[in-house]
Amino acid sequence: MPEENAPPATGQLYVATDPSEASLFCNGVNQGLTPATITQLPGEYLITVKKAGFLEERRTVTFRANERQPIDIKMEPVTGLILIHSEPSGAEVILNDANKGKTPLFINDLLPGKYSMTVNLPNYLPKNIDLTVKDRTPVKINVEMAPDFADVKCESEPAGATLVVDGVKRGKTPMDVPKLSSGSHTIEFTLNGFAPVSRTIIVQASQPQTVSAKLSALPATFEISTEPAEARISVNEQSKGFSPVTVSVTPGTHVIKAELAGFGVVVSTNTIAGGQNSQVLLVLEKNSGTLLLTTEPAGVSVFIDGENRGSSRIGDSIQISEPFTVDLLSAGEHNLQLTKDGYHAIKKTVTIVPNQILPLHEKLKQIPIPFAPDVSVTIVTGSGSRHTYKGMLKERSNRNLILEIAPGVIREFQTSEIVNVELLYAEEKSEQDAKEAEEE
Structure with missing residues (x-):
C-alpha cells in the first residue's frame, strides 16, 4: 500500500513550437513563451499556442502519474x-x-x-x-489603367496612298490608326507615280492628332517617234520640235499631234502616270502626190501656188529640160506658173492625186525679137573649105557655140572646127558712129 503521507503523482509536458516564442496556454492559463515545461499535470489538458502572423494551434494531452512527455507543434503562418x-x-x-x-x-x-x-x-x-x-x-x-496611346488620323492628297507606320503596312489613306503608343513614330505615305513622303510624329497619351501629306507627282516622259521621221510634234497645242523627240510632261492625259507636209495630221490622246516613260509611235499616211515636169526650153522658173520651187535644168536635149520633180504636193488643185526671160509665161491649174505621179511637159513660146546677128563664126570643114556664119549667140556650152543663124534656126558649132569668132555688134556700132559723124 502506498504511504498515506506520500506526495501526489505529477506529470511534465515540454512544449516546443516552430517558430518559437509562441504564447503557451494550458487549460486557458498562460504558461509563458515556448519552449516551456509544464509540471504537475496529472490528467487531461488542452494545450494552446498563439503567435502573431501564425494560425492558432491546439492539442489535447493526457498524462499519467509521473509521466513526462515532449510535444512539438508546427505553426502554420497566416496568409x-x-x-x-x-x-x-x-x-x-x-x-x-x-x-x-x-x-x-x-x-x-x-x-x-x-x-x-x-x-x-x-x-x-x-x-x-x-x-x-x-x-x-x-x-x-x-x-x-490609364491609356498610354492616342488615335492618329492619317490623310493624303491625293487619297489612296499606302500608309506604313514604323515599317508596318496599315492600309490606304484616309484612315485612322487606333491606339498608337506614346512616343516617336515614323509614318510613310507612298503612291505610285508620286514621290514618297515621310513624317516623324510624337504621340502623347490621350491626345489624338491628324497627320496630312501632300504628295508631289513624279515627272513623266513621252518618247515620240513618227513614220516617217521629222514630223512637227506638238503636245497640248504646244510645239515640241521634230520627231524623234523626248518630252517631259506632268502625269495625266495629253494630246499629241504630228504634222508633216504631204502627210495627213495624226492626233493621239495618251494617259501617263508619274515616273512613267511611255513610247509613242505615230504613223502618218501620205495624202500627197508628185508633179514630174519637163520644160521646153530648160532654165524655166517653176512656181507652185506662188512659191518658187526652183528652175528646170538642161537635159540630154538642148531644148528639153531634165525632169523637174515637185514632191509632197497635197491632194487637190494647185496653181502652176512657168516663167523664163524672153518667153511667154504659162499659168495653169494642175490636179494632184494622192500617191500618184503627174507627168507634165510644157513648151514656152518665145517672145518674137528682131533677128540681129551679133556673132560671126568661121569654120573649116573636113575637106578644108572655110565657111562663115552670122547669127545671134544663144549659148556657150563646153566652149561650143550655139547660134541662131536664121530666125528659128539653131546650130551648134564645135570648138574643133572653129577658126575665127568675131563680134558683129562692135563693128556695126563703129559703122553707125561713122555714119552719124558724116551726117553732122
Whole structure:
C-alpha cells in the first residue's frame, strides 16, 4: 500500500513550437513563451499556442502519474487573400519582382507583410501599388489603367496612298490608326507615280492628332517617234520640235499631234502616270502626190501656188529640160506658173492625186525679137573649105557655140572646127558712129 503521507503523482509536458516564442496556454492559463515545461499535470489538458502572423494551434494531452512527455507543434503562418481586377482586364501583375499572372487574379498565399505591386498592360501606363497583408481578411483591389496611346488620323492628297507606320503596312489613306503608343513614330505615305513622303510624329497619351501629306507627282516622259521621221510634234497645242523627240510632261492625259507636209495630221490622246516613260509611235499616211515636169526650153522658173520651187535644168536635149520633180504636193488643185526671160509665161491649174505621179511637159513660146546677128563664126570643114556664119549667140556650152543663124534656126558649132569668132555688134556700132559723124 502506498504511504498515506506520500506526495501526489505529477506529470511534465515540454512544449516546443516552430517558430518559437509562441504564447503557451494550458487549460486557458498562460504558461509563458515556448519552449516551456509544464509540471504537475496529472490528467487531461488542452494545450494552446498563439503567435502573431501564425494560425492558432491546439492539442489535447493526457498524462499519467509521473509521466513526462515532449510535444512539438508546427505553426502554420497566416496568409492573405487578395483579388485583383483591372480595367481593361488582361494586365500583368508583378509582386515584389515576381510575375503572378494576369488580371483578374486571385492570390491566397501571401505572408503578412508589405509588398510592392506593379500592374502592366500594353499601351497603358504602368500602375504601382503598395500593399500590406495583415491577416486572412480578403482584400479586393481594382486598378483603373490609364491609356498610354492616342488615335492618329492619317490623310493624303491625293487619297489612296499606302500608309506604313514604323515599317508596318496599315492600309490606304484616309484612315485612322487606333491606339498608337506614346512616343516617336515614323509614318510613310507612298503612291505610285508620286514621290514618297515621310513624317516623324510624337504621340502623347490621350491626345489624338491628324497627320496630312501632300504628295508631289513624279515627272513623266513621252518618247515620240513618227513614220516617217521629222514630223512637227506638238503636245497640248504646244510645239515640241521634230520627231524623234523626248518630252517631259506632268502625269495625266495629253494630246499629241504630228504634222508633216504631204502627210495627213495624226492626233493621239495618251494617259501617263508619274515616273512613267511611255513610247509613242505615230504613223502618218501620205495624202500627197508628185508633179514630174519637163520644160521646153530648160532654165524655166517653176512656181507652185506662188512659191518658187526652183528652175528646170538642161537635159540630154538642148531644148528639153531634165525632169523637174515637185514632191509632197497635197491632194487637190494647185496653181502652176512657168516663167523664163524672153518667153511667154504659162499659168495653169494642175490636179494632184494622192500617191500618184503627174507627168507634165510644157513648151514656152518665145517672145518674137528682131533677128540681129551679133556673132560671126568661121569654120573649116573636113575637106578644108572655110565657111562663115552670122547669127545671134544663144549659148556657150563646153566652149561650143550655139547660134541662131536664121530666125528659128539653131546650130551648134564645135570648138574643133572653129577658126575665127568675131563680134558683129562692135563693128556695126563703129559703122553707125561713122555714119552719124558724116551726117553732122
